[in-house]
Amino acid sequence: MASVSVSHLIIFIAALTVSVGVATTLTVNVQSMTVSMDERGESVAKDIETDVTIISDPGSPASIYDADNESVTLLVKNTGDRAIEVGTDPPDVLIDGQYQPAPTVAVVSDPDGATWGEGDVLRVVVSKSLAEGEHRATVRVNSAEDTLRFRVN
Template sequence: MASVSISHMVIFIASLVIAAGVVGTMVTGVDRVNTALEDNSLDASEQLRTDITVISDSGSEVYDPNDETLTLLVKNTGTQPLPSDGTNLDVLVNGQYVLPDDLETEVVNGPNDAWSRSEVLRLDIQTGLEEGDHRVHLTINGEKETFQFRHVE
């Protein structure tokens, strides 16, 4: 009789250890999912509050072939301030990534420490362009803007 009680006790303790391991694993998994959801919601919130618009006229000459500079005026139409130095701004010209060293930025109608709502950023891009149609693709915080223009020499 005592051997049956000891066997049941061993099985009961083993069951508790296994259950505790399963619960610990599930708590860790739920915590990881919760952290991922929080991170995604912060990213989504930042993306929703970010909006930019290229206000340069595509019919005007935005490219200067003498110093190989493409100048765009970009307005912050979102609700959050953005870095005025071009960090977090990815620029593609005709599908080619422009290195940050080839970008110069200046806030036109405000202090140059931040690019606030309704302020315009002058973006000078050092790039060589042939005559013809061109496309500039800007991305910041997941917000994308495309500007198309024609360069005629």
């Protein structure tokens, strides 16, 4: 009779050990998923709150393209609901569909500032030689982007 009780006790302890292991694994996985969902939510909120508009005047191509310095200057307004850090992560710029590395950026109201506030204008300068004719410039920040079509004479 005692051997039956010992057998049941051993099975009970084994069942508890397995249950604790399963519970621990599930808890770790649920915590990992929660952190991941929080991070994704913050990323989506950031994308929703970000919006930009190129306000350079396409009717005045000389204000956009400087043939002497072979540079394109774009004025981009932060029309979103949050400030954007541009000191460490400048916007992506494409000229005629080609990525332009390392644009020079400065907030017009605060040239030394690294934060592009709501309603502020950012001057983006890219070194690029352009031929006469139609051109297209795209500025992208996170998932927000705007495109400007202009002509070089």
